[in-house]
Amino acid sequence: MSKSIGQKIGIRFTEDIVNLTETPVGGHQDIETQEGTWTASGTYSGYSVESLKDGDVSTMWQTRSTGSYIQIELDSPKVLTGLKYYRTTSYYSMGYTMKGSQDGIVFEDVYKGSTPYGSGYVTTTFDTRTPYKYYRLVIDSLSNRLYLYELILLYKPYKNEIALGVSGLEHQYVNGPLHNRKYGIERVEKYPGDSKALLLTLEVYENRFNNVEGNLTITYDASLGDLMGRGGGVESFEVFFSPTDLLPKPNPHKAENLTAQATGSITLIEVFYTQTYNLENITLQAEASIDFIDVSIINP
């Protein structure tokens, strides 16, 4: 693997790192849970939120109003990485936002999604690295009613992957503005053959720092991680370094002109004027809507 792609970082300490929870081979797997205290707003009478975690796909939680939500207070903060829910073809449709909060008061958006047509379990995964104690599934839209039979939360037991952080400044595109970018860490492990060092591997594809401008910042939150030396736990730190030998592949964004052709078909209905007073004009407007999906020319 080339140093130029900006995917691995080594950190050497003054003392041996005698203990840490390393990322398992193959990465963390999703864990299903229905723990915690579940409450709901907008529940239709007689269809309790408890039905969502009774293991019975014949009992349901039902709502008939948008803005309803299911709130879960977990036993301890967790990084939610997906949802698994059971729906049938009857009143299945919903648009939803998954929100997270540390205090149950101020919520931040984690993921937006919608239910696909069908019957059975649906699993939706999303990428976030922030642990929350409170999660709220807000129903943004529905079709008269929503029948939801089971709801299971998926989480990954991240530890040092979220205790350590990597960030740096990048141009949004060539000659564009700089913005601070956080790079998700996929693996934390002991550096092979060096008891004083760690090796961080960033997530593949979208999380490489080869385009970083200047220094990278490495942070560590001791309250989330468990890096230990013989004298005690590694204290929280923030260090900077300038990565070398990177091969930038900046976003080649530029203003582009797109031409779209709309073909309209007009059917005229014959009209008989019995009393013609004025000359009449008929004006037609064709409106085209184009979705532009960016597909990079660089295949990582």
Place this chain on the structure above:
Amino acid sequence: MRHATTSLNEKLKTSQQTPANKADPKMSIQVSRARMTVMDSDYWKVETIRQKDGLGEVSVAPRRDRPYGSPNQIYEIHIDNGMIGTAIREYPDTFEEGWKNQFSLGPGSSVAIAFDGYWSRFRKLWRLVTEEKPWIFWVDNNNTLWRQLWGDDSTKNQLATDVIKVKALRAWKNVNLPDRDQGIVVGYIKKDGTVWYRNFCQQEDYRYVWESPKQLTQFAGTAVSLNLFITNDYRMGFVIEDTNAQVHWLITGRNWAGMALGTEQIILNATAQVQLIPVTYHYNKEIEKIHVAANSEVSFLFGSIANNIIATNVPNEENNWGWIIEIMTMHPIETITLENIVATDLYSGTNIQFTSMESLSKRHFRLHVSDIVESGINNVYGDIRILITGARNEAGYTFLTMEDTFTPHNLLPIEIPLPEVMEVWNE
């Protein structure tokens, strides 16, 4: 009570109290009393208990074996010319048999009597349904305070020494929470004028125990007399007279939950379905009957989710205080694992690792610090915070987050440097 005003006093002193002198005083006295509990006509019934020369203290207690109606017997203990005696009387004394002397307890100077029992509610009124026999208490001529369950001398035992006066009372016992029992309270004055008490009450484990003597330290004077009382708002108290003829009141908090509040009712409808299988009788000898009984049972389980913890470090077998942290909780924890516990060294912000947890009881846990850090917690500079999340109570509910911060003591720091970042590179 109101004092007469100065002007009224002056008019009362004038020699000619006439309307012309504006001195024709009239006084109207109004006495009000709570009619719900005290009715002048029949609330107080005065009866003579005992008349005799040389009579000392007399203490009586009515026995009530039902929560309604009148008591059915009265028990008494008295001092007659320095000798302690006991007596009983029927109530009401329909056949006018009077007091029947029972047994003697020898010479003494002070006596008291109280029934144990339980409070029962009948027609909105709580009444003490008593045991069969009362407890009696007396001070002998050696100033020793004794207790005994009426005539059963196998229950005789010493309660205190250097006592000069004793009083007893059955105080409030909460009907729902067994450990909220004030018990039979035996208050007594010692020779030095201090006031003490012992109580016989139910404990959390449902046992009845004579608790150890406790001094009423709130009373700082020298007592010469005392009495005990209970109030209608579920308190009990002491009235103490000191050597300056001052009377002091000491009163407890309310012991009311479940008594002042109504009980809740859960009504369930039981639906039974019976399916009969057709039976073909070939030799029908007698008529057969089938009885179906519906039996349902409801368990009501509630457990508070609020709990408190106290944490501290304790020595291990080698008297090293850097390896064990003990946690004690206010309420029992049914389910808890190491995953529920986060211990943080607040000075460095790092978490402390544990290898195992011992449950000494459901309220007492011992955490063994991991030897990954060679000094254990001996190098912790400041406080340690313990957070417990996700623990469950006996009813299966998750406790609210419990937190305690303590300063570890008796540590022996060992100089081992912490790892610090020396170099970072990309590769």
